[in-house]
Amino acid sequence: MALSIDFDVDTDLASASWERIRDIFALDPTTTHLNTGTIGAIPHEVAETYEQVTREWAGGLANIYPPSLYPDYRARIAPDFGVDQDELVICHNATEGISRIIAGLDLGPDDAVLTTSHECFSVLSNFNLAHNRFGVRVDLVTLPSGPDVTAEQVVATFEAALTPRTKVMAFAATTLFTGTRMPIRALCDLAQRHGVITIADGALLPGVLDVNLRELGLDFLAGSGSKFQCGPLGTGLLYVRNKVFPEHNPLPLPRFWPVVSTWYPLVGDMPKRTTTSVETCNMGDYLQSAGSASIARAAALAKACEVWNRIGRRRIEERALELGWYAKRRVVQLFGESALYSPLHDARLHAPLVAFKPFRAPEDAWNINKIMRFVDRLESEHRIWIRWVEFDVPGSPHMHYAARVCTHLFNHHDEIDRALEVMARLADEMS
Ligand SMILES: Cc1ncc(COP(=O)(O)O)c(C=O)c1O
Numbered sequence: 001m002a003l004s005i006d007f008d009v010d011t012d013l014a015s016a017s018w019e020r021i022r023d024i025f026a027l028d029p030t031t032t033h034l035n036t037g038t039i040g041a042i043p044h045e046v047a048e049t050y051e052q053v054t055r056e057w058a059g060g061l062a063n064i065y066p067p068s069l070y071p072d073y074r075a076r077i078a079p080d081f082g083v084d085q086d087e088l089v090i091c092h093n094a095t096e097g098i099s100r101i102i103a104g105l106d107l108g109p110d111d112a113v114l115t116t117s118h119e120c121f122s123v124l125s126n127f128n129l130a131h132n133r134f135g136v137r138v139d140l141v142t143l144p145s146g147p148d149v150t151a152e153q154v155v156a157t158f159e160a161a162l163t164p165r166t167k168v169m170a171f172a173a174t175t176l177f178t179g180t181r182m183p184i185r186a187l188c189d190l191a192q193r194h195g196v197i198t199i200a201d202g203a204l205l206p207g208v209l210d211v212n213l214r215e216l217g218l219d220f221l222a223g224s225g226s227k228f229q230c231g232p233l234g235t236g237l238l239y240v241r242n243k244v245f246p247e248h249n250p251l252p253l254p255r256f257w258p259v260v261s262t263w264y265p266l267v268g269d270m271p272k273r274t275t276t277s278v279e280t281c282n283m284g285d286y287l288q289s290a291g292s293a294s295i296a297r298a299a300a301l302a303k304a305c306e307v308w309n310r311i312g313r314r315r316i317e318e319r320a321l322e323l324g325w326y327a328k329r330r331v332v333q334l335f336g337e338s339a340l341y342s343p344l345h346d347a348r349l350h351a352p353l354v355a356f357k358p359f360r361a362p363e364d365a366w367n368i369n370k371i372m373r374f375v376d377r378l379e380s381e382h383r384i385w386i387r388w389v390e391f392d393v394p395g396s397p398h399m400h401y402a403a404r405v406c407t408h409l410f411n412h413h414d415e416i417d418r419a420l421e422v423m424a425r426l427a428d429e430m431s
Pocket residue numbers: 037038092093094095096120122172174175176201203204223224225236
């Protein structure tokens with residue numbers, strides 16, 4: 001496959017215009033892609049790496065097991081997120097990461113987990129499995145939504161629901177329904193004050209939020225590699241706190257079982273985990289070693305991360321958030337502020353996802369068929385790709401259905417304008 005770009009990507013990306021950077025992506029020129037929260041667009045280089053490494057391994061002449069631990073790729077990717085190789089696992093997606101975290105914790109009938117009804121099924125179904133299997137109590141809060149939500153309100157919602165049985169707090173880094181960037185550090189401070197383990201569903205974090213995972217104070221995070229990070233399908237990142245840095249999280253490491261592991265000893269136990277900032281048990285290896293693996297997948301994800309570093313992770317975050325903010329203001333102009341389910345006035349909660357009700361009649365917010373038709377027609381008649389989302393709202397007896405627009409570095413202001421104007425016309429026609 002030939003590169004469809006006419007400049008030297010090695011030297012130019014840091015200063016290239018966004019127009020030129022758009023050209024490195026395998027985007028369909030006839031489609032407006034506003035759904036990176038579901039699946040990103042892959043840079044040509046990433047697809048080429050995948051293909052080339054697959055071919056290198058096609059003869060089956062080499063021992064697949066040592067490279068299946070991905071030591072080099074993990075070592076290359078880990079610093080992008082402020083962590084070390086022993087804390088990072090390349091897995092298949094956020095769902096797998098979350099499942100392995102929940103299945104790996106010691107949870108029993110005396111324990112409760114505190115999470116929200118705005119989590120992805122990957123979180124809620126795995127907690128329900130733990131409930132059915134081990135008797136764990138699952139406490140659900142409904143997050144506040146809409147333009148006036150503040151970070152303090154979000155933290156207070158969790159604080160009010162903590163109980164002496166709460167052992168784990170789980171929340172999205174950015175929620176997929178209302179596109180709320182959660183105040184992770186403040187939630188971790190709250191959890192740490194109560195001796196509670198923290199899990200972030202970071203499906204929507206890698207590749208857009210330029211963060212240091214250790215500094216956030218989390219115990220665990222599972223992220224997707226194929227959404228904002230624009231890596232190949234079937235890639236994810238799993239962060240497991242494996243050392244104690246008291247300035248970030250002074251709590252001892254939680255007991256953790258590396259489920260799905262061929263590294264776990266056949267007899268006896270793993271080495272003792274550390275109580276200091278020096279690693280004594282490479283939990284990343286225990287989790288990464290899970291039989292033979294696709295070298296191409298990890299190589300292509302590492303390539304996507306390298307491309308991101310060449311562009312600049314902070315620059316990408318600023319670009320995606322600026323486009324998201326632009327889309328939010330256009331939604332307010334076209335549909336009114338009361339149409340927004342996403343936060344507006346508290347910039348700390350901004351993410352490049354905008355959820356809103358497109359139709360004028362209030363009862364249309366509860367009409368699943370109508371929002372499905374709306375999204376289908378945008379795709380089939382206008383080649384605009386967004387998604388609809390479903391969630392509960394405090395005090396409302398109905399589930400709400402909203403349109404969700406998601407912006408990323410390759411989008412531009414004109415296409416956001418055009419797409420939202422089409423949405424406004426279509427919503428009028430359907431109202
Ligand atoms: C917040 C959130 N969590 C989890 C998932 C599942 O991600 P994956 O497909 O990487 O398993 C999604 C998918 O959209 C999501 O948005």
